[in-house]
Amino acid sequence: MNDFLIIGGGIVGLSVGLALLERYPGSNLAILEKESDVAQHQTGHNSGVIHSGIYYKPGSYKARFAKAGNASIRKFCEEHDIPHDICGKIIVAKNEEEMPELGRLFERAKHNGLEVTWLTKDELLEKEPYVAGVGGIFIPSTGIVDYAMISQVMARQIRSLGGEIITKAEVVFVDEREDEVIVETRNNTYSTRFLVNCAGLHSDRIARMAGYHVDVKIFPFRGEYFELKEEKRHVVRNLIYPVPNPNFPFLGVHVTRMIDGTVEVGPNAVPGFKREAYFKASFDWKDFGEIISYPGFWKLGLTYLKEGMEEMSRSVSKKRFVDNLNQLLPSIEEDDLVPAPAGVRAQALGSDGKLFDDFFIIGGKNSVHVCNAPSPAATASLEIGKEIASRVGVRLGV
Ligand SMILES: Cc1cc2nc3c(=O)[nH]c(=O)nc-3n(C[C@H](O)[C@H](O)[C@H](O)COP(=O)(O)OP(=O)(O)OC[C@H]3O[C@@H](n4cnc5c(N)ncnc54)[C@H](O)[C@@H]3O)c2cc1C
Structure with missing residues (x-):
């Protein structure tokens, strides 16, 4: 035994x-x-980000374990000579309407015991010269690694x-x-x-x-990525995130320098009709039947109808994906992006249609x-x- x-x-x-x-x-x-x-x-x-713990409700497992985990993963990498880079990340407000939500994130970072600084538009451009935004915050403890x-x-x-x-x-x-x-x-x-x-x-x-x-019930959310062509990598130094939609449980499409030097854009969040739904056409009758017979699925669909439709339209139309990305990085064009392998998130869903937060x-x-x-x-x-x-x-x- x-x-x-x-x-x-x-x-x-x-x-x-x-x-x-x-x-x-x-x-x-x-x-x-x-x-x-x-x-x-x-x-x-996944995106290979060593998160800081900024987004999560103070006191939650996610907030506590992300902060402590940031330190323990770094220590593990140092002990085992695993390449990693604590480059920090910026979260960018693309307009004045996003500034209050950015302020809430700043306060949450403080509550969660993290170092965080405000960036003016000029300071933002010093960190990421190709970014568009009215202001931002910088979290120095975020890093990158290959999990x-x-x-x-x-x-x-x-x-x-x-x-x-x-x-x-x-x-x-x-x-x-x-x-x-x-x-x-x-x-x-x-x-x-x-x-x-x-x-x-x-x-x-x-x-x-x-x-x-x-x-x-585990609900599969596919996260699709594009890779930035090599000749365009210079428009991204480190990690650039949008201000997340507070009503949607994902972080929004972001731009990540990976530890191997490539730059990835994504992930979005689209429902999968198979547990391991790595492709748009991935489908499995058993998984699909389980999903549509679960009351939580329909309630979830109603709650996030608008956000879900937007995510799906950007998934099928590269132009719409790039239009959205251009709010953060205006110099990226459709031809600069090549499709990269997707990931599938295992997200727990209750029968009341609520996604488990923690x-x-x-x-x-x-x-x-x-x-x-x-x-x-x-x-x-x-x-x-x-x-x-x-x-x-x-x-x-x-
Ligand atoms: C697109 C995307 C981006 C992400 N970005 C980040 C990020 O930047 N930073 C971060 O911290 N987290 C990120 N995450 C989350 C992170 O990747 C996951 O939280 C983490 O990998 C979960 O690990 P796990 O071991 O629970 O799951 P998994 O890695 O999925 O491992 C589960 C394992 O169980 C095995 N298994 C399943 N069923 C059986 C069975 N019946 N018998 C035997 N084996 C079985 C599977 O084959 C699999 O290997 C991201 C996730 C995704 C999908």
């Missing part, structure tokens, strides 16, 4: 693995991952501490009993004292398999289920790992 089994080899599952092996050295731990390598889903398809690279290092460390990472192991059945949990993959059956579910886009299904019928972790008898870990969970991953290891300690009474 294993001491610990973790489902999911994304950055959250790997961080949980590391934290458990540090807290319980010598324990028998395995990670079951359905793909042939780690970090093949959200972790390997897939971090995951590979975490996987090596887990193996060196005696843990196992079993790939091509899709979990299809879970039976949580009095003092053990039985987990079946397509090829094998495992037994464990404790199970941790970090299955990202499938985490709600695993929780239900284990008998936890909570009111949550990380959502369900504590079972012999299991813990991470059922909402969207952005900034890559930044926060090591902190989520520590939190879960301490919850496991409480459950096991050690």
Whole structure:
């Protein structure tokens, strides 16, 4: 019997693995991952930003874990020689109407204990000479990194501490009993004292398999990107974000210098009709049926009808996408952008149509289920790992 089994080899599952092996050295731990390598889903398809924690409600998991995670991810990168750059980011108000919301973000940054400075229009242009805006704020603790690279290092460390990472192991059945949990993959059956579910886009299904019928459904939101052609990269020095729409739970299309020197524009947020909906045409009858039969989907659609239609129209029309981007960076033209691989966010949705705002972790008898870990969970991953290891300690009474 294993001491610990973790489902999911994304950055959250790997961080949980590391934290458990540090807290319980010598324990028998395995990670079951359905793909042939780690970090093949959200972790390997994101913007690579080490977030600061500015956007999140003070006191929330997201606010606390993003701030602490920013420091712990940086430390992890330094210890393991992983390239990263704490270049800071600007959030830009494109007109006077956006200034009050920018002011609210400034106050929130202060509440969350972050360093933040106001930028006049001239100071904005000193930082990003091609940006258009009436004012902005600068958050120096934001940085960039490659989370897939971090995951590979975490996987090596887990193996060196005696843990196992079993790939091509899709979990299809879970039976949580009095003092053990039985987990079946397509090829094998495992037994464990404790199970941790970090299955990202499938985490709600695993929780239900284990008998936890909570009111949550993972809703896939595809985030599409363009890459800026090399000859145009000079119009972006670091990270440029718009003031987010306070009524919409995503950050708005931003421009990110990646750690490999490329520049990405995106992601937008369009609904997927398949859990792993990486392409516009991605479709799966089972996933689609589950989505449209869930009352929360229709309520969500009504709440965000206008924003959703705008996002979808910019997804199908590059011209509209670029028109929107030009409010931040007027010198970018349609031909400067080439499509880049998309990512899919695993966002929890309630049957009341509300998107879960914070990380959502369900504590079972012999299991813990991470059922909402969207952005900034890559930044926060090591902190989520520590939190879960301490919850496991409480459950096991050690
Ligand atoms: C477009 C986009 C941009 C983002 N940008 C940022 C950013 O800049 N900064 C940031 O901090 N965060 C960002 N995020 C969020 C961040 O990437 C995620 O929060 C984080 O990667 C979640 O990690 P995870 O391990 O929970 O999920 P995942 O990386 O999705 O891992 C889950 C794993 O579980 C496996 N799995 C699923 N079902 C099973 C099963 N039945 N059996 C076995 N294995 C299974 C999957 O194959 C997968 O490997 C972004 C996300 C997206 C999509």
